[in-house]
Amino acid sequence: MEHFKVRRSGTLAKRSQRTMLGFLVRRILATIPVLAMVALFVFFMLRLTPGDPAAILAGDNGEPHQIEAIREALGLNEPILTQLTIWLGNILQGDLGESFFFNKKVTELIAMRVDATLSLAIVTLIITLAVAIPLGVLAAYRHGSWVDRLVMGFSVLGFSVPIFVLGYFLIFIFSVKLNWFPVQGFKSISDGFWPFLHHLILPSLTLSVIYIALIARMTRASVIEVLNEDYIRTAYAKGLSNMVVLMRHALHNAAVPIVTITGIGVALLIGGVVVTESVYNIPGLGRLTVDAVLGRDYPTIQALILVFSCVYVVINLLIDLSYTLLDPRIRY
């Protein structure tokens, strides 16, 4: 007398669809207060920190009345709450404001720069995953051997070397000494794929090292754990080759933590972009952020931070959704 407790797969699929939709709606609704908090926090932080945009714009020889005129023109003399209301009102209409510094709409400014940053991020991500996951799986499979120790040693190194040191080091070797890659600069993909890639390889490599270290480590730990599971023994008992067991059975089951850490990595990439873009002189959002902060360009800073936090939120949502694809036991 065996109890058969299989649920009807039809109703199961329907129910999971419904709850999935509910989950999506809830998550998207939940982002609204998060973004609102970020907006308020940034707005007040900027105005509470020392530094006057008008003084910076007026230059070192600016007269007090010139500064005052600039303040007036930028609307900085309005009471803070009025400034806030205007800004929030504009955001709701899709207008992120106008840069103090570049005399352009912030949206335009971001649109001009997003290309470079996005390219850098994507190439970095591709390099990272292509290197980190095989390395991690290899280290896990050869757990305890010299291969494992080598990978782990490299990963400690990758964590410890600062991006700018690594950047200049790579430039010195590959650009200055070997002359394989350009020292600096960026070419859009519309200028041809090879020039585009040629300019991006060194910066992406620089940026990816720390993520390779992080993700390789995570992959290794996660795969080692899975390799001890009973179903791996079953897979071997079926007569599968090592490669198939590792890639089809072990890696798939180890995927959830790897995807989580990759998602966090992508979100953290934004920080890395700032340094890398400065080192390689790439006109991206990272450079824009640095310039905007130095120039106390309030509207640009505010807009950039809002955009970044939207990216964070979307990435997190994507990670959560990917779990249901990777593991059928996870349902929302």
Added chain:
Amino acid sequence: MQPVLKIDNLSVQLPKGADRQHALEYVSFEVHPGEILCLVGESGSGKSVTGLSVMGLLPKGQLTPVSGQILLQDENLLEASDERLRDLRCTGMSMIFQEPMTALNPVMRCGDQIDEVLRTHIRLAPKERTQRILRIMEEVRLPEPKRLINTYPHQLSGGQRQRIMIAMALVLEPVLLIADEPTTALDVTTQASILQLIRDIQRDHQTGVLFITHDFGVVAEIADRVAVMQWGKVVEFGEAKQVLSNPQHAYTRMLIRSVPSMTPSQRERDASAQVVLNTSGLSKTYSERAFFRSTRTVHAVQKVDLEVRRGETLGIVGESGSGKTTVARCIARLTDPSSGEIFLDGKEIGRLRTGQLRPYRRRIQIIFQDPYRSLNPRRVVGDSIIEGATNYGLPRDKALERARSLMELVQLDPNVLDRFPHQFSGGQRQRICIARALTMEPEVLIADEAVSALDVSVQAQVLKLLDDVRKHFNLALLFITHDLRVAAQICDTMAVMSQSKVVEYGLTRDVFTNPQHEYTQSLLNAAPGKGWDFGAFLAP
């Protein structure tokens, strides 16, 4: 007739620093087509290592075959290349494992897992493969194969998962099937149907089966021949009936004698003793609330009325999911009951709040199933034992004194209180857990599957200890088990639980000799080796 498997003087070396030099020492036996050979022994006897050696699945660098040969239809597997071994797996020899819950890949559909065997070993058009999968699923008696082919393992019951494992192992009709404790993790009724299945398929296909088990009930049920293993050696080998009824080796005799009998023991019971613990209408309902979804409720325990007297043992028997552990957890107030009452010495404790409950908590103590996980691995056992008592205000030196005397009571050396749990064997750890419970000087002791994880010889000792402790302290013992044999030996009264309700409740003797409820009858019928009176052989 040519044997399908012939193991000849096989020795397997353990890594340096192990408790012995060899996992296997000069093991020899043969498995013939259409035969079930049972490999019996306690944990650490080398029976799984034997199975894994044949499959070539020994962990590399840790266990190495150093001598002998393994012949699968005349081919020496120890000399075969890795590639040849891979080809032979599932085509010439297959293995199924103990835990159907973890032995299947959780993120792969069941049909795909069977399909993988076909794709790896033979060339067939996709349509034919599907046909073949459906056919084998039917043969292992899975209901609605067309639907199950698309399910994931977590959507199936334990028995169904084990059937998927068997389907996977047998789809290419190997000549040898190695079954490593395939029914140990299953409920007794499921176990009976899986054993039946293995026997039927094996007979139809003339497969040779190497069946690894620790359970003599299963041996009596299924074996043609038996090999008894101890410390990596085969100590006795012969026809099943012969070995079970007339064991020659002292170890075999001890093992078989340790199997508890299905005939309830004669126990004296003082029906006038004071009732220490009783429950009335005890129920526990779990409900899960969520947005966008109707509330799900699970009735874990429904309206349970129980009564234990001083010095008496009440057994709660049932299969997994029947609610027996939830009853115990409610009584020990590790979970709060949803409704109903629990009386300790006439005082209602089911609804007391944490603070008010404190004086009563001490009086009900619990021992858990897995002694490997119920002791904190980073504390010396002495600290674990006295923690409860010192928490109730006993000075440390007094508590240690009590711990030392209890260690003697549970037959352990009182001087080992400063050791860590990993330095003890499973049976010793369970003794430590018993001592830990007793330091609190409880009136009610709950043993939740407390002997289920132990080897049969150790189990017999721990059972005896529990019974002695009960007598010594005049305790009320609440004994939760899935094992009818154990229940028959230790319980005065018993409650049979099924699907969250008590379906039968009475004197153990009456329940065993004259079961009233249909479920109790099926449970008793499914008990492996029920017709066999173990240990009824003459003393040498």
